[in-house]
Amino acid sequence: MQNWLEAQGVRLVTNCKVTDLDLKTEDGKHIVTGIHCLRGDKSEVIAVNDDDFVFIQNGSMTDASSLGSMTSAPGKLTKADSGGWTLWEKLAQGRPQFGKPKVFNSCIAQSCxxxxxxxxxxxxxxxxxxxxxxxxxxxxxxxxxxxxxxxxxxxxxxxxxxxxxxxxxxxxxxxxxxxxxxxxxxxxxxxxxxxxxxxxxxxxxxxxxxxxxxxxxxxxxxxPYITSMFMPRVRGDRPLPVPRGSKNLAFISQFVEIPDDVVFTVEYSVRAAQMVVYALLDIDRKIPAVTPHAESHQAQFKALIKSFK
Ligand SMILES: Cc1cc2nc3c(=O)[nH]c(=O)nc-3n(C[C@H](O)[C@H](O)[C@H](O)COP(=O)(O)OP(=O)(O)OC[C@H]3O[C@@H](n4cnc5c(N)ncnc54)[C@H](O)[C@@H]3O)c2cc1C
Known part of the structure; x- marks a missing residue:
């Protein structure tokens, strides 16, 4: 995948954490003008031009994960150690259309x-x-x-x-x-x-x-956040993949609102990415439909049998 992407001219940068975005508002539209990041311990700002788009990972189920060994237990990290959720928290501050990250990342006891x-x-x-x-x-x-x-x-x-x-x-x-x-x-x-x-x-x-x-x-x-996407939520806690009033910013992750789709799947993130690319780049292609397995009579019958076991 990496080789294929690089052959298409994609430049992949690793060891680089996005920490903030510069946003301006014009005619009621949010526009990203810069990306702040940390490369190693060096901060830098990437300028975003008028015809650029910014697709941001808002939240991750594997944020703050830690490994142990045969002789040691994994460290008990939180979002404060990894900083992964901080970006979404900063962006959502004062912008309700960007969702509510705290709904998903505030109870490790339930999401770990x-x-x-x-x-x-x-x-x-x-x-x-x-x-x-x-x-x-x-x-x-x-x-x-x-x-x-x-x-x-x-x-x-x-x-x-x-x-x-x-x-x-x-x-x-x-x-x-x-x-x-x-x-x-x-x-x-x-x-x-x-x-x-x-x-x-x-x-x-x-x-x-x-x-x-x-x-x-x-x-x-x-x-610690592996099932954070299943935390109790209401409509509006997750942003739309392309939030209302956004000109060049979109969210791609398990924490965006996609009707009927099921989280904890690769498919969800792929569908989110398709939706934002087609929408912002004005591509006239259909997003593959979500198969409503939960509505199939066969699945419902199996669920009924299972509930009595
Ligand atoms: C143990 C486990 C089992 C799973 N099993 C299945 C399965 O059987 N079937 C299935 O479909 N799905 C499964 N999943 C879920 C699936 O792996 C995820 O839903 C999917 O990988 C999410 O993709 P993503 O691109 O949204 O996020 P991720 O794969 O989490 O990728 C996000 C990337 O963004 C980076 N990132 C985040 N914030 C920043 C930042 N601020 N700056 C720079 N980089 C950043 C992260 O480091 C990461 O590399 C499983 C997940 C786990 C952990």
């Missing part, structure tokens, strides 16, 4: 969960999981330990999962929705556990011997 990735150099864990679940990796769904205090799940994808993954290495992913609760086999909340302790909790639920994950490397990842 933790994931972990495990790298194995011995096949014992995968072999035992195949035996236990009856599924080859990549063919079953998630395995959820529904009675676990942390509400933990794991996913064994088809192997190799990564390009150039060595044949004798296997990887899997897992997560837990209640990392602030004490475990069933480890007497600690997950968000205070290192990778070794998470593996101990996992093996406890599976009734697997600890040797099954011998030499495994488990990296925990705490994500």
């Amino acid at each position: 969960w933790e994931s972990f990735t495990v790298t194995l150099k011995k096949p014992a864990f995968f072999d035992k999981m195949i035996q236990f679940s009856g599924n080859q990796p990549g063919t079953g769904g998630l395995v959820t330990f529904k009675d676990s205090n942390w509400l933990m799940s794991i996913v064994l994808a088809h192997q190799p999962h990564f390009l150039n993954q060595p044949v004798d290495v296997q990887v899997f992913w897992g997560y837990a929705l209640f990392p602030d609760r004490v475990g069933n086999f480890v007497p600690k909340p997950m968000d205070e556990c290192n990778g070794a302790e998470i593996l101990r909790e996992l093996c406890g639920h599976l009734r697997f011997d600890p040797e099954t994950v011998e030499s495994a490397n488990c990296i925990p990842c705490r994500m």
